[in-house]
Amino acid sequence: MLTISNKGWLFTSILSALMAFTSLSTDIYLPAMPEMGRDLHGDAELTLTGFLIGFALAQLFWGAVSDKIGRKKPLIIGIVLFIIGSVGCALSSSMLELLAWRVFQAFGACVGPMLSRAMIRDLYGRTEAAKMLSTLAIVMAIAPIAGPMLAGHLLVWYTWHSIFWLLVGIGLLMLVAVLVIPETHPLEKRSKK
Numbered sequence: 001m002l003t004i005s006n007k008g009w010l011f012t013s014i015l016s017a018l019m020a021f022t023s024l025s026t027d028i029y030l031p032a033m034p035e036m037g038r039d040l041h042g043d044a045e046l047t048l049t050g051f052l053i054g055f056a057l058a059q060l061f062w063g064a065v066s067d068k069i070g071r072k073k074p075l076i077i078g079i080v081l082f083i084i085g086s087v088g089c090a091l092s093s094s095m096l097e098l099l100a101w102r103v104f105q106a107f108g109a110c111v112g113p114m115l116s117r118a119m120i121r122d123l124y125g126r127t128e129a130a131k132m133l134s135t136l137a138i139v140m141a142i143a144p145i146a147g148p149m150l151a152g153h154l155l156v157w158y159t160w161h162s163i164f165w166l167l168v169g170i171g172l173l174m175l176v177a178v179l180v181i182p183e184t185h186p187l188e189k190r191s192k193k
Helices: 009-027 030-040 045-069 072-091 095-109 111-123 126-157 161-180
Strands: none
Touching: 009 045, 009 072, 009 095, 009 111, 009 126, 009 161, 030 045, 030 095, 030 126, 045 072, 045 095, 045 111, 072 095, 072 111, 072 161, 095 111, 111 126, 126 161
């Protein structure tokens, strides 16, 4: 397990992946939207709207929870919700079902970028935090480019369902990664309300 004193490239990589989590979740399936619309007989664009609604609502929840119980438990819970939501998306047989699972998936995906920034604020002073956030922003900028390219290659051989199964795999990798990072929000700084 990583400790606060030995944080380095691995810790930075995990935080970067957490920052890119949502961008990847919204952009990776864009090439599959026409196929999804035809297959599920609906407007696939609504799934992006649903994701953004779930993401917006989740921010109101996860911030308060992480200030009260720490960063690590909400990260674990959120990633598990993301994995469940991704499985639901992959198994959806109607557009309404897919839309509901996308909202659920977004509720879990929100923890990545939100709490990675909070963890930086927990650990670093103002100057170091600005350097870390700029490093993470570079990685976050790669996800919207890499995601659709990867999905486009998947769609050559498989259906749109494979993209969500890929997100399940990414979620499982992120869950393992989060298990090795330390809790960054000390008990004495946690909200009592």
